[in-house]
Amino acid sequence: MTGKTRKCFFGLKVDRQLDGDKMNRTFVDRVMTEGGEGVAIAACMQCGTCSGGCTNIDRMDLSPRTLVLMVQRGEWDKVLQSQSLWLCTSCYICTSRCPRGVRPSDVIEAVKAIAIRQGIENDSTRFNQIFVELIQKRGILFEPELMQKYGGISAMLEQAELGIKLALKGKMSPFPAKIQDPTTFSQALEKAAQS
Amino acid sequence: MKYSYYPGCSLHTTAKEFDMSTKVVMRELGIELEELQDWSCCGGSVAAGVSHDVGMAMAARNVALAQKQNLDLLASCSGCYNKSARAAKALENETEKQKITAILSDMGISISDSNIRVRNVVDVLANDLDLTSYIQRPLNGLKVACYYGCLLTRPADIAGWDSPIFPMSMDRLAQACGAEVVDFRSKTKCCGGPILVSKQEVAFELTKQLLDEAQSLGADCIVLACPLCATNLELRQPEIEKKYSVSYQLPILYITELIGLALGLKPGKLGLNKHIVSTQSVLAKLGI
Numbered sequence: 001m002t003g004k005t006r007k008c009f010f011g012l013k014v015d016r017q018l019d020g021d022k023m024n025r026t027f028v029d030r031v032m033t034e035g036g037e038g039v040a041i042a043a044c045m046q047c048g049t050c051s052g053g054c055t056n057i058d059r060m061d062l063s064p065r066t067l068v069l070m071v072q073r074g075e076w077d078k079v080l081q082s083q084s085l086w087l088c089t090s091c092y093i094c095t096s097r098c099p100r101g102v103r104p105s106d107v108i109e110a111v112k113a114i115a116i117r118q119g120i121e122n123d124s125t126r127f128n129q130i131f132v133e134l135i136q137k138r139g140i141l142f143e144p145e146l147m148q149k150y151g152g153i154s155a156m157l158e159q160a161e162l163g164i165k166l167a168l169k170g171k172m173s174p175f176p177a178k179i180q181d182p183t184t185f186s187q188a189l190e191k192a193a194q195s
Numbered sequence: 196m197k198y199s200y201y202p203g204c205s206l207h208t209t210a211k212e213f214d215m216s217t218k219v220v221m222r223e224l225g226i227e228l229e230e231l232q233d234w235s236c237c238g239g240s241v242a243a244g245v246s247h248d249v250g251m252a253m254a255a256r257n258v259a260l261a262q263k264q265n266l267d268l269l270a271s272c273s274g275c276y277n278k279s280a281r282a283a284k285a286l287e288n289e290t291e292k293q294k295i296t297a298i299l300s301d302m303g304i305s306i307s308d309s310n311i312r313v314r315n316v317v318d319v320l321a322n323d324l325d326l327t328s329y330i331q332r333p334l335n336g337l338k339v340a341c342y343y344g345c346l347l348t349r350p351a352d353i354a355g356w357d358s359p360i361f362p363m364s365m366d367r368l369a370q371a372c373g374a375e376v377v378d379f380r381s382k383t384k385c386c387g388g389p390i391l392v393s394k395q396e397v398a399f400e401l402t403k404q405l406l407d408e409a410q411s412l413g414a415d416c417i418v419l420a421c422p423l424c425a426t427n428l429e430l431r432q433p434e435i436e437k438k439y440s441v442s443y444q445l446p447i448l449y450i451t452e453l454i455g456l457a458l459g460l461k462p463g464k465l466g467l468n469k470h471i472v473s474t475q476s477v478l479a480k481l482g483i
């Protein structure tokens with residue numbers, strides 16, 4: 001953490017500037033290990049093109065540009081506490097526009113996974129974990145179960161009208177589908193998640 | 196031409212009409228589909244954000260199964276397409292390939308060097324054939340807004356067959372069908388699909404903007420290729436109308452349904468009666 005904001009000439013905020021000697025390679029590497037080699041965080045030149053096109057920029061506490069800067073500088077607490085992680089819709093606008101190949105959406109995806117592993121808890125982390133857990137269980141997602149596990153009885157009741165309409169149209173089965181060997185599938189993914 | 200067809204979770208449930216219309220339209224155009232045997236969920240936009248390796252393995256499993264059938268993989272759902280294509284690309288990277296191979300081998304599935312391509316139905320229809328010679332019933336007078344959303348054409352190094360920011364494939368397909376295409380500026384703005392449940396309010400706001408624009412352009416329907424976008428735009432449309440005290444009753448059609456109508460196929464065979472927001476106004480306008 002850099003502490004309070006220091007200003008230099010022309011009102012530029014020093015703690016929002018990219019500064020080579022503030023780069024923290026440990027954090028950058030950690031995100032790259034999670035997100036694969038395609039993530040090129042160090043190449044970011046803070047142009048802000050990612051933020052300019054972002055779907056949910058108006059609602060975010062840290063813009064995608066700032067998030068990448070915080071990762072570069074290893075300001076881990078700010079990154080992990082940011083609501084922006086859960087407002088990102090993974091729409092890839094930022095990644096499509098980035099002139100430096102940083103892939104901000106993949107950076108955010110990797111940070112989300114690290115945040116979940118570090119025990120960050122909110123509606124989004126809970127939903128995402130249940131989603132993955134249910135796919136692991138049968139190989140095919142069963143939506144009524146997702147709604148029930150996430151939102152409980154009240155969510156089921158709230159969605160009952162739509163559910164009945166869908167069932168009448170033959171678009172919602174009361175029985176879940178599954179792959180041929182869900183047990184082996186599930187065990188393999190469980191092992192991968194722990195390694 | 197023959198493909199291994201990957202329907203994914205949605206096309207067997209909430210997007211049944213996308214499954215039905217893909218199958219009959221492809222048959223009509225002489226493209227053979229062989230369903231991918233024992234396919235599993237691709238993990239969507241969520242899984243890799245819980246664990247990168249788990250997400251990649253979920254998607255790569257289907258690519259490996261298509262390799263076994265030795266056929267290019269064809270997905271209708273934008274999400275299934277995007278995640279499968281992403282996995283196929285990851286397999287070109289040695290480190291990723293090693294990790295994925297290890298997980299899949301625990302599932303008893305092997306990855307071969309067979310180089311299969313991952314395609315989306317829009318890509319095939321727009322780029323592999325000329326639709327105009329198949330048109331039996333031009334959709335004259337129908338105004339459509341083509342909505343691409345995010346995963347169909349982005350990012351360019353995974354999709355790459357149309358512009359990631361302002362694509363035209365579906366617009367041209369709709370024009371080939373004889374429909375009039377409106378200039379839908381929000382065509383690649385995200386509907387908020389992946390945060391629909393966990394941040395419903397935000398997703399509704401994003402979706403409302405899309406419905407507002409399509410309505411103001413006088414579109415008779417929105418045409419798309421993603422079941423998650425359809426969940427927001429169609430299944431949640433009544434809730435959005437109620438919440439914001441607005442009225443749309445705007446039909447949401449899959450691109451294959453639109454093409455099927457132009458090919459002269461019966462609406463029932465395409466699944467047009469399976470919608471939650473009635474498609475009757477579209478059929479009435481076409482005199483079907």
